[in-house]
Amino acid sequence: MRKYPFKKIEKKWQEIWQKNNFSLWQAKDLAKQKKIYILDMFPYPSGDGLHVGHVEGYTATDILSRFYRMNGYNVLHPMGFDAFGLPAENFAIKKKKNPIDFVPKNIERFRKQLKSLGLSYDWQRELSTTDPSYYKWTQYIFLKMYERGLVYEKSAPINFCPSCQTGLADEEVIGGKCERCGTATEIRNLKQWHIRITAYAERLLEDLDELDWPENVKEMQRNWIGKSVGYEVLFMVDGFEERIAIFTTRLDTIYGVTFIVLSPANELALKISHPNYLLNVERYVQEERKKEKAGIYDKEISGVFTGSYAINPLNQKKIPIWVSNYVLATYGTGAIMGVPAHDERDFNFAKKFDLEVIRVVVPTEGVQNFEEIFIEDGVVINSDEFSGLSSEEAREKIGEKLSSLGLARKVVNYRLRDWIFSRQRYWGEPIPLIRCPRCGIVPLKEKDLPLVLPRVKYYKPSGTGESPLKNISKWVKTRCPKCKGEAERETQTMPQWAGSCWYYIGYLLKSKKLRNWDKRLLQYWLPVDVYVGGVEHAVLHLLYARFWHKFLYDIKMVPTKEPFVKLVNQGLILGPDGQKMSKSRGNVINPDDVIKEYGADTLRIYEMFMGPLEDSKPWSIESIKGVFRFLNRVWALAGQVKKNKIRKNKDQEILAEVRVKLNELIYETTEGIKNLKFNVVIAKMMSFENFLRNFLSKNSNLNIVDEFLIFIRLLFPFAPHISQEIFSLLGGKSLLDLEKWPEYDKELLVRKTFNYVVQVNGKKRGVIVSEKENLTENEVKELVSEQTFYKKYIKGKKVVKIVFVRGKVINFVIGE
RNA sequence: GCCCGGGUGGCGGAAUUGGUAGACGCUGCAGACUUAAAAUCUGCUUCCCCUUCGCAGGGAGUGUGGGUUCGAGUCCCACCCCGGGCACCA
Numbered sequence A: 001m002r003k004y005p006f007k008k009i010e011k012k013w014q015e016i017w018q019k020n021n022f023s024l025w026q027a028k029d030l031a032k033q034k035k036i037y038i039l040d041m042f043p044y045p046s047g048d049g050l051h052v053g054h055v056e057g058y059t060a061t062d063i064l065s066r067f068y069r070m071n072g073y074n075v076l077h078p079m080g081f082d083a084f085g086l087p088a089e090n091f092a093i094k095k096k097k098n099p100i101d102f103v104p105k106n107i108e109r110f111r112k113q114l115k116s117l118g119l120s121y122d123w124q125r126e127l128s129t130t131d132p133s134y135y136k137w138t139q140y141i142f143l144k145m146y147e148r149g150l151v152y153e154k155s156a157p158i159n160f161c162p163s164c165q166t167g168l169a170d171e172e173v174i175g176g177k178c179e180r181c182g183t184a185t186e187i188r189n190l191k192q193w194h195i196r197i198t199a200y201a202e203r204l205l206e207d208l209d210e211l212d213w214p215e216n217v218k219e220m221q222r223n224w225i226g227k228s229v230g231y232e233v234l235f236m237v238d239g240f241e242e243r244i245a246i247f248t249t250r251l252d253t254i255y256g257v258t259f260i261v262l263s264p265a266n267e268l269a270l271k272i273s274h275p276n277y278l279l280n281v282e283r284y285v286q287e288e289r290k291k292e293k294a295g296i297y298d299k300e301i302s303g304v305f306t307g308s309y310a311i312n313p314l315n316q317k318k319i320p321i322w323v324s325n326y327v328l329a330t331y332g333t334g335a336i337m338g339v340p341a342h343d344e345r346d347f348n349f350a351k352k353f354d355l356e357v358i359r360v361v362v363p364t365e366g367v368q369n370f371e372e373i374f375i376e377d378g379v380v381i382n383s384d385e386f387s388g389l390s391s392e393e394a395r396e397k398i399g400e401k402l403s404s405l406g407l408a409r410k411v412v413n414y415r416l417r418d419w420i421f422s423r424q425r426y427w428g429e430p431i432p433l434i435r436c437p438r439c440g441i442v443p444l445k446e447k448d449l450p451l452v453l454p455r456v457k458y459y460k461p462s463g464t465g466e467s468p469l470k471n472i473s474k475w476v477k478t479r480c481p482k483c484k485g486e487a488e489r490e491t492q493t494m495p496q497w498a499g500s501c502w503y504y505i506g507y508l509l510k511s512k513k514l515r516n517w518d519k520r521l522l523q524y525w526l527p528v529d530v531y532v533g534g535v536e537h538a539v540l541h542l543l544y545a546r547f548w549h550k551f552l553y554d555i556k557m558v559p560t561k562e563p564f565v566k567l568v569n570q571g572l573i574l575g576p577d578g579q580k581m582s583k584s585r586g587n588v589i590n591p592d593d594v595i596k597e598y599g600a601d602t603l604r605i606y607e608m609f610m611g612p613l614e615d616s617k618p619w620s621i622e623s624i625k626g627v628f629r630f631l632n633r634v635w636a637l638a639g640q641v642k643k644n645k646i647r648k649n650k651d652q653e654i655l656a657e658v659r660v661k662l663n664e665l666i667y668e669t670t671e672g673i674k675n676l677k678f679n680v681v682i683a684k685m686m687s688f689e690n691f692l693r694n695f696l697s698k699n700s701n702l703n704i705v706d707e708f709l710i711f712i713r714l715l716f717p718f719a720p721h722i723s724q725e726i727f728s729l730l731g732g733k734s735l736l737d738l739e740k741w742p743e744y745d746k747e748l749l750v751r752k753t754f755n756y757v758v759q760v761n762g763k764k765r766g767v768i769v770s771e772k773e774n775l776t777e778n779e780v781k782e783l784v785s786e787q788t789f790y791k792k793y794i795k796g797k798k799v800v801k802i803v804f805v806r807g808k809v810i811n812f813v814i815g816e
Numbered sequence B: 001g002c003c004c005g006g007g008u009g010g011c012g013g014a015a016u017u018g019g020u021a022g023a024c025g026c027u028g029c030a031g032a033c034u035u036a037a038a039a040u041c042u043g044c045u046u047c048c049c050c051u052u053c054g055c056a057g058g059g060a061g062u063g064u065g066g067g068u069u070c071g072a073g074u075c076c077c078a079c080c081c082c083g084g085g086c087a088c089c090a
Helices: A007-026 A052-070 A087-096 A101-117 A132-149 A197-210 A215-225 A249-255 A277-295 A346-353 A391-404 A503-512 A519-525 A541-554 A591-598 A601-609 A621-645 A653-674 A677-700 A705-715 A719-731 A777-785 A788-793
Strands: A035-040 A073-074 A149-159 A166-168 A186-195 A228-235 A243-248 A260-261 A303-309 A317-323 A334-339 A409-415 A433-436 A440-444 A477-479 A486-487 A532-535 A567-569 A754-760 A763-770 A799-805 A809-814
Touching: A007 A719, A035 A166, A035 A249, A052 A073, A052 A132, A052 A532, A073 A409, A073 A567, A101 A591, A132 A149, A132 A440, A132 A503, A132 A532, A132 A541, A132 A653, A166 A186, A166 A303, A166 A440, A186 A197, A197 A228, A197 A260, A197 A409, A197 A541, A215 A277, A215 A541, A215 A601, A228 A754, A243 A249, A243 A334, A249 A391, A260 A303, A260 A346, A277 A346, A317 A346, A334 A346, A391 A409, A477 A503, A503 A519, A519 A567, A532 A754, A591 A621, A601 A621, A601 A677, A601 A719, A621 A705, A621 A719, A653 A705, A677 A705, A705 A719, A719 A809, A754 A777, A763 A777, A763 A788, A777 A799
Parallel strands: A035 A073, A035 A532, A260 A317, A532 A567, A754 A809
Antiparallel strands: A149 A166, A149 A186, A228 A243, A228 A303, A228 A409, A260 A334, A303 A317, A433 A440, A433 A486, A477 A486, A754 A763, A799 A809
16 A cells, blocks of 8 residues: 655654644633634543544544634643543552552553644643642632532442442442443442532523533433422321321322332331331331342332321322332432322332222323323323313312422422542542541641642552541541641542543643632633533533532632533444444554554544544444545645646636635535534545546646645644645645635635426436526526427426426426 | 434445435445556446447335325334433332
8 A cells, every 4th residue: 555654744743843842732811812612521541542532532623623723713722631530540450550650651641642643732731630739629629619518428328339449429320330340339328428419400400401512411411310390298197196208290190099108218117017017017128228238129029018007188098008119218208109000110019919009090082091001191080179180280289289288398309319429549639628526527728738649558449448548647647727636637539520520620720830710711711612522421520510610600710600512422433343342342443553554644534534423433444544545645646736836827717627626625624614524524625636636637737736735724624744744845834723724715606507407297307507597497498498308208298387496496297 | 111312325424404315435346557466546336127238218216104295315193123321210
């Protein structure tokens, strides 16, 4: 295969760009120009290095950044490293090295790889979440939350990963497995720091509507927050003082209640059991609680009768109270009303234990199909004065009645739970709190930040539920900021996600070495205009970051309600076998290898050419060669163009064709980049190269340097190295980054010839080509009558109707 | 089960948003160059039929079935399949 000297070219220009510490791509704080903030999701610098998925997103934002720079924007395009947390720590443990030594090496490797791709970052703003000058602010924001009562410590059954030896947030458990290592998680009762994200549930939900995000991500967040509006209803227990509160969204079915079910974790279960049944209930409850602790999920429904009865507040009917594992302790009140006719789970339970089924809602219209259960809204029956109402009206009316009796209240429930924020691990931001035997929990003073993570010998998780930091008594022992007496530091650390909650702001402070939280800079740069990254963070990073941002907004530390206006998810790049890339499958494509074989420019263009940015698509070791050939042809063409550089064109007219085509390309490229349709733009450039090559072979002594260099400018954001090299080869003096983006001439875009598709009964039968724009119907008819296909399809037939669309199509409708 | 996406040649994918389906790339085939191969260049490449082999003609075709329309890959209804997310959330 022919190879243009990409190694030499790429090395040469990367070195030139590196000069002056990459000042070429430096964003100018507070400049008068229009700003645009283009952000990538920063990587975890794992030991594996960059993968092709990173390259995809990072190339896309690089194209945008270079494009907007050439269009006169003040572009902020920074990069950093999310280096705290489990991936780095687990890798360090595996390699038996201290993360404190190891992580900087990983970062160095990532940085090198990013630079080898020619990505135009503002490297002076580079940050790492592990840098004390950075996590000083992570700790600072945490303390602000503490100050506002958003941080609390609570002992609760939480998710625990036995392999990572740490507690996890709900968001980190995917399908019952640890998000990082894939081990099945357990439930453990641990005392943990929580952050009250639930206080922001409503706003996190509402403000989604304003965001230019992919619909599926918004939907995932909506589902995760899981708002449901319903009623909490009190049921008396016959013969007991206690009352049972249940939560329901289907108050319209309350006449259909035939039993009450308590979660095994509900304290009432033992209190309201009939003495004859108590032993049985106790045994069941203990067993179920044990199972829950061990993280065992029973798919099989089980349950026991308590021997007691509740009283339906509306019709005073006595209904049995059960305890069952299908009722969650953590949602609503840990108790439900069982309506087997209108809820599938209740129905299954009733069937298993042979409980009564009463139907109180029927379909609104049509056939009253007598299926056993009907879960939709409909018309209420068998419900006293509420019969005949629609489900919606019934909910309202019944709610009113019960509320006036003090037996119900309208309640909004969220599925979202508070964020478990402490980790029993070493490699994270220390939580800046002190446990004082006299004063209780005392926060560190702001001036004492950062609280630096100490170097330890043994950083492996202890497995006791204690952080490794616990063993460093020197560090743990401290003085209480309040009473100055002896006290101990909190030894747990923050989760992986803490540092990434605000890093897009970190880049803005970077220019002052993170010393100041300069609101003018935030006012200028925020919000992020385009944010590109993988969809895997939909309910993790993206939810947490929105939460922190809203908090910062509330305490007037940021000027906007939302951090990221527009979000783009790049699709997954699959292995050549169409499967997800993984080491165990052996289908991983390493970007370093590709760069070695074809160069960074080919890699960049190929990844953009594979298909739409958002789609997942398989790697093809054949297709990338096509892209490489394209760049080789551009290179060869440049050589040819150079030969004619000194010639004077006798006939300017002949170039008109090139200019029209070029003008079109400028238009298509400009619009295509704005709309992130990179794959289409590249196809157009390939077509243009094809055209130009043919053109030049017919007009071999024409000087087209000027035209060619416009093409090179268009190519530049995609393939910066080869473009820059050709530019200077053909006499360009400056760096292309400083050049203006070519403008297109709207006049020239107007087509010279116009096609009229001629249809007969909607079928294409011919095309009329005219040089006249906007032919009238009669003119087109005239032209059609001269065509051979006219005789064949139209002449002598009865034309019922003619549909004529100006500039596009004429359709003859022929009758029988 | 529920909620989002999406089904277009041998493959990855285009299609001005209702107006010439298959751009561009890959693969394959043929040719040129070459002692030869590689590389490169040129042409063909949705399927089927007819053919006087002409740069000719006809038909079908965008997951399936129906509908709206002069005209549907694009809009509507039903179904099938694939991918992703959530999953005892009452």
